[in-house]
Structures are given as C-alpha cells and as structure tokens.
Amino acid sequence: MSSNKLSAVLEKQIRRLCLNDFPCGYGTWRKTKDSPEGAETEDTDALLDLLNCPHSPWRQDKSWSPQAAALRQLAVLTPERLHTDFIYNYFTTLRIVDKDVSVIDNSLLKFSKLEELVLTDNKISEIPAENLPSSLKILELRANRLSALNSLTNCLPPRLEYLSLGSNRLGSLDDICHLTGRHWPQLVSLDLSNCDFEDQQALLSAVSTLPCLRTLVLEGNPLTLALSYPGLTVDTLPQLVCLDTSWISVEERQSFSGLAKNSDLIVDRASTTVSVGRMSGIPNPLMRVDENAPDFPVVNYGYVVTYEFLSHQTVNLNLDRESKSEAAHVTEDCLNDADLQSNKNCENDSSKLDTQDLMVYTEETCRDIAHVSRHSTSKLSWSECMDFSHTQTYTVSDLGCLKRFFNKGFYLTIEEEKVLSWPAASEDVPQAKSSRPVKEKKGGKGKASPIKSGATKNKSVDKKKKFVPELVQDAPIRRLLSSVHIPLQSLVTGAQKVDVLCDLGTLHIESEDLGKKIKEDKKKEKESKQKGGSGTKPKNMAAPKGKGKRVQEREMDVHTDDSMAVRLESMTVELTVALEKWQSASEAHQLLLPHQNS
Template sequence: MSSIKLSAVLEKQIQRLCLNDFPCGNGTWRKTEGSTEGAETEDTDDLLDLLSCRHSPWWHDKSWSPQAPALRQLAVLTPGRLHTDFIYNYFTTLRIVDKGVSVIDDGLLKFSKLEELVLSNNRISEIPAENLPSTLKILELRANRLSALNSLTNCLPPRLEYLSLGSNNLGSHEDSCHLTGRHWPQLVCLDLSDCEFKDQQALLSALSTLTCLRTLVLEGNPFTLTPSYPGFTVDSLPQLSCLDTSWISAEERQCFRGLAKNSDLIVDRASATVSVGRVRGIPDPLMRVEENAPDFPVVNYGYFITYEFLSHQTVNLVTYPSDNFHSLYMSYTAQNVTLSGHSTSKLTWSERMDFSHTQTYIVSDLGGLKRFFNQGLYLTIEEEKVLSWPAASEDVPLAKPSRLAKEKKSSKESRIKSGSTKDKSKDKKKKSVELFQDAPIRRILGSVHIPLHSLVTGGQKVLCNVRALQTESEVEATQTLEKDLGKKMKEDKKKDEESKQGGGSSSTTQKNTAASKGKGKGGQECEMDVHTDNSTSVQLEPVTVELNVELEKWQSASEAHELLLPHHNSLSKQPVLS
C-alpha cells in the first residue's frame, strides 16, 4: 500500500472549501457599487446564509478544523485577503482522523501557527519531531501504528501541554526514557492508555520528572492489572491531580502514602480469583428415561462447569489460608504460561446446584493476561453419564445396552413406598450383585462467552449471572418430553372415557391406580401431571450460571505491608504452592 502524506490530505481539505468559487471569492455573483441592474448578483448576507445552512448544496463539513467555517466567511466578506500564506497561518487546529495518513511530512511546517494537531486512527508508524511546528500545544496520535518513540529525540515542540499516544504498541524501556521532563518540560496531560507498558517502576520513574504533569491516563496497560496499581502510581507522582479520568482525593493519597518508598514490595504479576456459584435450569435427566425401562444398567448423572484460564499456577482458596496464599508473591519461580482448562467439582442433579468453586490464579505474563481478558473466557456446562452393569449371571438377566434404566436410588425408594414385598426381595437381589461401570459418557449442555474487557479498562470485578446457550441435545430433550406428555394425555383421556362407560367402580380403580403410579415414581410423575393439566407443552427454564472474576487490588500501603512484608525476608526459603 502506498504511503499517504499528511500535507496531501490537508491540501485536499483546503481545496474542498472552494474559497474562490461561488458563493466565496471574487466573482460576478457578488453585488458591488458598480453592478448594473439586472445582473445576477447576490447580497453578502445571502451568500453567508448559503455557507451556514445545512440544507444548502454549498454547506461543507468543517469538523476537521474549527477555522474552516470562519475562513469561508472571510472568503465572502474580504476575499482579497486570502492569499496562500494567510490561509496556512490562519489554521490553529487540524483534526485529520481515519484518513489513512502514514507519513507526517515537512509540508506540515507551512502551518506556522498550528497549536492543535489530532491524527487519531491513522497508519502513522513514526513521529519525525523535526516536522512538527514549534507552536504545537496539543498532539494526539491515538490508535496509530507507533512501536517506538526513538524519533522523538530532538527538535520537540517546547510548548506541548497535551500528548496522547494511547492504543499504540508502545511499552519498551526505551519508550519510557523518552517520556521525561527533558523532552516535554511543559507537559500537563499525558494519555498512555491501552499501550503495552509492563514495568510500572521504570515508567513512573520517568514520569516523575514531568514536573508540570497533572493528568495521566494509564488504564489498559498490562501493569495496571497488578495489585499495586493504582496505589503505587498515586504515591509516586505527588503532583498528579487526575488518574484515569478520576480525581485523586486527599484521603486516597493518604492511604497510599509511603508505598513508593518501598518499591521492593511492588510485584509485577497479577492475582485473579474466579468463583462459580449456583446453576439453575438444567433439565432433570429422569425426564429422558423410558417408562418401562429395565432394571439394568443403573444410570448415574453428574454435572460440572469447565472453563479455561491463563495462569502460571493456581491456588484453591478453600485449601490454602490467606497468609499462605499471599506468600506466593514472594515464592514465585518462572515457568511457561499456558492456557489450561479448569473444572468445578461434580454434583448430582438438583434444581439449584451450588458448586461453590473458588480458585485464584497468579500470572506474571501481564501482556498475556491483558490479551486473555480482552478475548474473554468460555464457560461450559457438561453432563457426565455413567452406566453400571451387573456381572453376567443366570439370576440377573442383562438388558440391551441401548436401553436406559431409571436411577437406582429413585427406583428403590419407589418400590419401598409401594409396599410390594416382591420388589423388596428384588432390590435385595440387585444390591448383592456386583456392578461394573462403563467409561463415563460426557456431553455439553451449553456454553457461553464471558467478556472480561472491563478488567483491562480499570474495572476490578466482573459479576454476572450468565445464560448458557441451549444446545441441540436440550431441544431434543424438550421435544421428547412434550411428545411423552402428549401421549400420556391421550391415554388419560381414553381411560376417562372407559371410566364413564364402566361406572363408579372403574373410576375408583383408576384413581387408585394413578395414585399408586405417582408414589411409585418418587413424586416425579405427580409433578408432571400438574404440568399436563394446564398445557400441552413444557418450557424449560433458561440455564443460568453465577460467575465472578475479581482482580486483587491493594486498598492501602498498610495492607501491602501486611500481606507481603512478612514473607520478603524468607524469599529463598518459601516453597512454590500448586
């Protein structure tokens, strides 16, 4: 792709102002003292209206410079003044956004009175300081292709007060060295948001030399994910008034006082805690069991949540007390970062399953963690089915593997309630049989993407109640359930008709039979009867999962001392927990 020079784009913008064409400039359309009657001329006020009216074909978008509309008015009122140098010197603000500019060439120097230059969302990879007018006070280069600040060494605009370099691939130690008071002596506001700075101590050491700095934006950098941010920044820059669009209060500054003097406590790694709570809406697996299923195989269902997280090592907070957990900061040893899968404990089905899963992840690859948060995590609900079969014998016939059985526990309880001595003896016989389990069969019930971008842009916690997507298996289960319910309704209707024809004794027998069936299924069929009385379809409750992802942040300097200082002296003796 060919390079696009900034001066070429600016020349096109000026040409589009049509300063010498109707209704601007000196033309026959202007009414003068020597104009003859009948000539096609316009009054000055009418010409100005044609410039300012949005519905006029001569209206022009002047968002690229607030001086553009004033310059067009001058082209109507005093067109003789608009020579080339006057036009260039008239502009004090230029905003060239998303125009594909890749080169800041020396043609920009013709704008000798330029004070504000906005070049966001372009393709600029270098900033040649020698091509920047010395009058600049505001320079915005957000969302470009800057990867280094090496070109900002000499001839910098000495009056620059605002500099925005956010959303660029900046973050090296050399880049920090160029952000000092020697280069920017009058800088008041600096935006470095969403860059790749990882070493907060090196960056803050450089920024502390900016004596005029009052506003600083750092959110979105990898080091802002650490527990020491923003406390270390607040205490390292006492002249700062605003950090990440929030004013720094006297109370906040007092809380972190003294933290900068103990820089040995600052650790460039993050601590993120993931918690999975209650899950609701998973369909009851017994609804999928055939009504006349054989006794074997015995089917057991289990449910668990899986997700992937970026980590060097994990700590289960249920296992390790808080004092041991924080000692991990001082006992860390380098190792490769991987995106590994994690799983909650397995629970049996219930309407509300509380997994109470909490794990903390210590991550030193801050850049990788930032990318992971920007992508978000995928949470999956899985079901595990285990079939248990008896050993082959003459007393216990084996069922065909393709047929499902009712849950063993539910079947046993239903037979006890029915009072059948035959079933009791059968249960005893089954109990004495040794069961062998097949390999677990797993299937995904649903999955959902959890956005975590807010943790990168200054948030400390993501707390949500997410809905898992309904899969084909769930739809199939719903359709099967509706089909079974419809079949049962037809059978009940047929029995009612037979009951009316047969008299009261038959009706009494039917009621007793229905009651016996309700008890024999542990109350499950009774609940189904309630649904079938009201409607012919069943709507499953949406599957929801409680999820919480939280970054650890120090709330005060004293908290940092309490958590880390006791372990600092025993750094080499601490074992790595896993």
C-alpha cells in the same frame, strides 16, 4: 502500497473551502460601487447567509478546523487579504481523523502558527519530529501504527503540553526511556491508554521526571491489572492531579502513602478471583429413565461447570489435588473422577505435582508457558438449584498475556456426567423375587397362607440386607449440555469486577423415549378398558383422579410427534470474575509479607 501525505490531505481540505469561488472571493456576484445597474449581484450579508444556512448547498463540513469557517467569512468580507501565507498562518488547529494519512511531510511547517494537531485513527508508523511546527502545544496520535518513539523525541516542539499516544503498539523499555522530562519539559497531560506497557516501576520512574505532569492516562495497559495499581502510581507521582480520568482525592493519596518507598512490596502481578455460584434450569435426568428398567445398572448423574483460564497461574494452596494436577498438566479436557482405589494409588504422584507447581511459577518461566487450560468445579448431584460455591484465585505475572486473555474472554460450559454402576462379578447377587404371597401346597387353591407369606417376606428382607452387592462403576460418560462466551474486556478498561448471571439457553432434551412411554401408557389404558368391558369391571367406571390428572399433564407438556421437546426454563449460572487490587499500603504489607517470608 502508496503513501498518503498529510500535506496532500490538508491542501485538499483547503481547496474545498472554495475561497475564490462563489459565494467567497472576488467575482461578478459581488455588489460593489462600480457594479453596473441591473447586474445579478448579491450584497455581503446575503453571501454570508449562503455560507451559514443549514440548507445551503455552499455550506461545508468545517469540523476539521474551527478556523475554516472564519476563513470563509474573511473571504467574503475582505478577500484581498487571502494570500497564500496568510491562509497557512491563519490555522491554529488541524484535525485530520480517519483519512488514511501515513506520512507527515515537511510541508506541515508552512502552518507556522499551528498549536493543535489531531491525527487520530490514521496509518502513521513514524513521526519525524523535525516536521512538526515549533508552536505546537497539543499533539494527538491515537490509534495509529506507532511501534517506537525514537523519531518523535528528536527536535521536539518545546512548548508541547498535551501528548496522546494511546492505542498504539508501544510499551518497550526503549519507549519508556523517551518519556522523560529531558524530552518533554512542558508536558502537562500524557495519554498512554490501551498500549502495551507492562513494567510499572520503570514507567513510573520515567514519568516522575516530567516536572509539569498533572494528568496521566494508563488504563488499558497490562500494568493496570497489577495488584499495586493504582496505589503505586498515586504514591510515586505526588504532583499528579488526575489519573485515568478520575480526580485523585486526599484520602486516596493518604491511604497509599509510603507504598512507593517499600520496594520489597512492589510486584507486577495480577490476582484474579473466579467464583461460580448457583446453577438452575437443568432438567431432571430421571425424566429419561424408564420406570420398568431393571435394577441394574444403577445410574447416577452429576453436573460440573468448567471454564478457561491461564495455565501458568499460581493457584490457591487450599485447592484439592485434582484441581492442582489439572493445572500442572495444562490439560484441555476436564479430569475424570477416579474411583477410590485409583485415588489411593495417585496420592503420592499428586503431592509431587503440587511441589512442582510452586517451583515452576517464577517470573522468568511464566512467560514461556502462557497457555489456556480448563478448570472445573466440584461435581454435584442433580437438584433444581445446585450451589457449587466454587472460588479460585489465580496469580499471574505475565500481565501482557492476561490482557490478551481478558480481551478474548472465556467460555463457560455445563457438563453432565453419567455413571453406570454394576454388581461386582465375584458377588452372588440374588435375583429380585416377586412380592406375591406363597401359595399353600395342599388344599385351598389360590389362597395364600398368611403365616408362610409373612415368613417368606421376612426372609426375603433379611436376605436382601445380607446380600447387598458391591457396585463397580463404569467409566463416566460426559455430555456437553451448553456453553456461553463470557466477555471480560471491561477488566482491561478499568472495571474491577464482572458479575453476571450467565444464560445458557433452554436445554431441549430428546424426549422421543418419553413420547413412546406416553403412547404405551395410552395403549395399555385402551387394553384395560377393553378387558374391563368384557370382564367384571364396569364399562363406565371412571379412572382414578390422580392417575388421570398425571396423564393429562404429561399429554399437555409433551407432544407425541417425533420432534417434540419438553418445555424447560433457561439454564443459568452465577459467575463473578474479580480483579483484586490493594486498597491501602497497610493491606499490601499484610498480604505480601507472609508470602515473602514463606
């Protein structure tokens, strides 16, 4: 791959100024005292208009340097001054953005008066400091390919006041060692945003030696996800005026006073709370149940919301055993609900897993098991609005992994669980008997005996009460209803909470069975009308109002072709992902001291 030198790009930009061509520089187009009469010449004002007129073809883009426009005017007014050294020394600001520059060569030293150099969005992987002019005050290297600061901290420009290194692959301990007052004695503003710095204490210890530092930008780094940020930064750097583009108030500084002195409280860990609230828009599952279906199996429907999160977190101790077991095994599938007997058998194993969870989550081992696993809410039966009231807090020590996870976001899914229950095989289950009255044995054909009828009914009720079958559940059948991606990048760039009403779209249930039922109802209705015409029922007798209305509504809502679908509202789920932060030094004491004592 060929390198693109900075000097080549700068020479190209200077040539485009056309300092020696029309309408600049010397030429027959300039009107002078010695110009012959009748020659096609222009006076100085007309030539300047050609440089500045918005529609002039000689107007050029001069955003790469504010001195470019002034230099072209000099080329019109006093072209005799424009020798090579004058041109190089005239530039004090150079902005070369997105020009694929990969090498900063020593030709940059020709610009001996250069004070501001902006090289954003290029392909620079190394910056030899000896090739930077000593007059430099502002150096911006955002969005390049820097992976180390070793070459940048040798022979530094002594007057440098502003340094931007954001959006580079920086963050090692070696990089931190090069961000001290010994290397940058005059540095006033430092931008390290969107890098990979994780060790908050080490970084703050280094930048605290910068004697003139007043502005610091750290947003987008993993360390900003920690509970102790920004409180620790504010208290460690008392000379700081602005942090992450926000002014530090007197009240904020007072609230975190003393936090930096309590080293036992400083922990580079992030605490994230995920809350799942109400869910609505799920169609009634009984719409798919045939009214003429037999009594067994008994069908129950339940609904669960699942989401992804890091598997190496320390979850709340108040979680149920099922959720803890799921986190420990790092499963990719939701746990199945076990029956009561299996829960009893697994109770001892679950308690062992809980203990292992607490032992595994140490700072050394967390980095080795950074995987994403699925977590589930409790299962709820169907209703028009189901409130899960699910809240879990995850404490993560691998801040770099957490940043990558937030940048990717996670998927939230809705699952339906169908459970079939059957009578136990050992039970003597009575068959459901008809509720028709028992006929008399002698005489009175077709007439029912009221006494025997009542007695039979009572016996039937007593028998049903006496012989209630014990139900045995089949393995649950799970079905994914819908899934939606939840973006969480804002938590990396400074937001404290993502509060969203997730729209998972409309669930178009397969309503072929429902269409068949309507067709059958219509068929039965026609048959009953035909029978009514030949029997005792009058032909013109109107159908019951309620029944006719129900049939009409069903016909309006459901089309009778094979591809029909029921019109339903969108499925929505309330979701909140909050990044917890210490609001004061006293809050840090209250939250951490009980944990450390335990």
